[in-house]
Amino acid sequence: MKIPMTAPGLAAVKVLSQHSVRTAVTLFFNPNQLMAACCAGAIFIAPFIGRLDGINTDGIGLVNFRTF
Numbered sequence: 647m648k649i650p651m652t653a654p655g656l657a658a659v660k661v662l663s664q665h666s667v668r669t670a671v672t673l674f675f676n677p678n679q680l681m682a683a684c685c686a687g688a689i690f691i692a693p694f695i696g697r698l699d700g701i702n703t704d705g706i707g708l709v710n711f712r713t714f
Contacts, residue, residue: 647668649669650671655671656671669690675697
């Protein structure tokens with residue numbers, strides 16, 4: 647199930663993960679949001695790489711685990 651990175655979205659991820667529903671959090675833009683999604687129980691992540699690259703930010707760097 648694909649869920650946006652919002653406060654209500656993270657709450658939904660937490661509830662769904664407690665019921666063994668695998669979720670993907672989408673539309674996140676920074677490492678803090680990535681960590682929040684993982685802590686809520688997201689199994690997959692879908693960052694907005696194209697949008698980040700469009701504003702001259704390193705979108706791929708967001709998911710490069712060496713940046714953490």
